[in-house]
Amino acid sequence: MTDLEQRLANLPDAGPALDLDRLQAELARRASRAGLLDVAYASADSPLGKLTVFVTRRGLVRMAYENEPDDLLLEELAEGVSPRLLRDPRRTDAARSELEEYFEGHRRSFDLPIDWSLVHGFAVGVLQATARVPFGEVTSYGEMAAEAGSPRAARAAGNALGSNPIPIVVPCHRVLHADGGLGGYSGGLDRKRFLLHLEGTLPASGR
Amino acid sequence: MAGPRNVQYSVRLPPFQSLVDAHAGELHRFLVACVGYPDAEDCLQETFLSALRAYPRLERAENLRGWLYLIAHRKATDAIRRRQRHPLSDLDGVPPERLAVPATRLADDGLWGAVRRLPSKQRAALVHRFVFDLAYRDVAARMGVSEEAARQNVSAGLRRLRLEVSR
Numbered sequence: 175m176t177d178l179e180q181r182l183a184n185l186p187d188a189g190p191a192l193d194l195d196r197l198q199a200e201l202a203r204r205a206s207r208a209g210l211l212d213v214a215y216a217s218a219d220s221p222l223g224k225l226t227v228f229v230t231r232r233g234l235v236r237m238a239y240e241n242e243p244d245d246l247l248l249e250e251l252a253e254g255v256s257p258r259l260l261r262d263p264r265r266t267d268a269a270r271s272e273l274e275e276y277f278e279g280h281r282r283s284f285d286l287p288i289d290w291s292l293v294h295g296f297a298v299g300v301l302q303a304t305a306r307v308p309f310g311e312v313t314s315y316g317e318m319a320a321e322a323g324s325p326r327a328a329r330a331a332g333n334a335l336g337s338n339p340i341p342i343v344v345p346c347h348r349v350l351h352a353d354g355g356l357g358g359y360s361g362g363l364d365r366k367r368f369l370l371h372l373e374g375t376l377p378a379s380g381r
Numbered sequence: 382m383a384g385p386r387n388v389q390y391s392v393r394l395p396p397f398q399s400l401v402d403a404h405a406g407e408l409h410r411f412l413v414a415c416v417g418y419p420d421a422e423d424c425l426q427e428t429f430l431s432a433l434r435a436y437p438r439l440e441r442a443e444n445l446r447g448w449l450y451l452i453a454h455r456k457a458t459d460a461i462r463r464r465q466r467h468p469l470s471d472l473d474g475v476p477p478e479r480l481a482v483p484a485t486r487l488a489d490d491g492l493w494g495a496v497r498r499l500p501s502k503q504r505a506a507l508v509h510r511f512v513f514d515l516a517y518r519d520v521a522a523r524m525g526v527s528e529e530a531a532r533q534n535v536s537a538g539l540r541r542l543r544l545e546v547s548r
Binding site: 176178181193215245248260 | 393394395397398399401406409418419422425429430433434436437496508511512539542543546
């Protein structure tokens with residue numbers, strides 16, 4: 175290597191290091207203003223662990239407990255909604271503060287608009303019916319199936335609820351077995367118990 | 382909502398955030414070599430914004446890294462041209478907190494000044510080859526040119542630099 179090549183290889187790094195947080199915040203701000211940001215996301219702390227919240231211009235499109243790995247989540251959103259996706263705490267502020275109020279017991283229903291882009295087929299009817307079940311009440315898989323127009327499709331309703339992309343806000347935790355058993359929960363039954371307890375509807379058996 | 386929602390993409394594009402996370406650091410280094418501080422950071426912003434604008438229309442996703450380098454190269458070239466056109470307006474529009482940062486002198490300033498005055502392809506080729514220590518095949522991939530063209534740009538760039546720095 176010649177002397178000149180050696181000097182080129184020694185790129186001086188005396189300057190300020192790249193401030194990644196500033197880059198990220200500025201990029202999200204400018205992308206948002208230029209209409210180039212389709213999906214913004216950020217995480218929030220909650221009594222149920224870290225929650226990751228995804229919003230579009232239409233509303234809340236996805237929420238995930240920490241048992242879902244970030245890279246798979248981002249890929250799901252890139253493919254199912256749009257690859258124009260950036261981390262942007264600012265755009266998710268409203269969603270995160272409503273969640274905080276809910277967990278503090280100051281909020282019984284969410285004002286967040288919902289973006290149903292990730293819900294398809296039979297699940298649309300089931301989850302939209304679920305979204306109407308109010309705080310403090312519970313219902314059954316069969317009732318949700320009936321609301322979606324197929325009274326005998328309790329099992330299919332269970333599957334639809336299991337794939338709910340927006341837990342908590344679309345309150346699939348309020349759907350129980352007709353006999354009072356807890357049924358399932360994609361975030362784990364402990365979280366379902368916690369939410370029902372918070373809302374004062376945990377069945378005595380607590381199964 | 383505007384935008385390409387629920388479109389079946391012919392290529393599977395990774396979430397844009399993953400490109401930022403994976404490549405911001407190396408692109409910044411590339412831009413520091415091409416344009417110096419603090420322009421490198423502005424160029425990096427512009428690079429990602431332009432990339433985000435074009436992103437959903439991309440027809441190939443095999444070499445997204447090379448694609449980002451091409452955009453960064455264009456942004457660096459634009460910034461250098463602007464500099465040459467308006468050499469005295471460097472501080473226009475620079476936020477005050479930036480001015481508080483002492484101007485960063487690069488060690489070996491003369492050499493880097495000369496690098497900045499090279500034709501843009503020669504400059505990019507030299508940075509890929511020597512700052513990043515890439516083989517010609519990889520220089521070519523980053524620049525979207527043939528390996529032969531990458532070699533020619535590197536040797537032409539070196540020749541010009543030698544003339545400039547020996548003067």
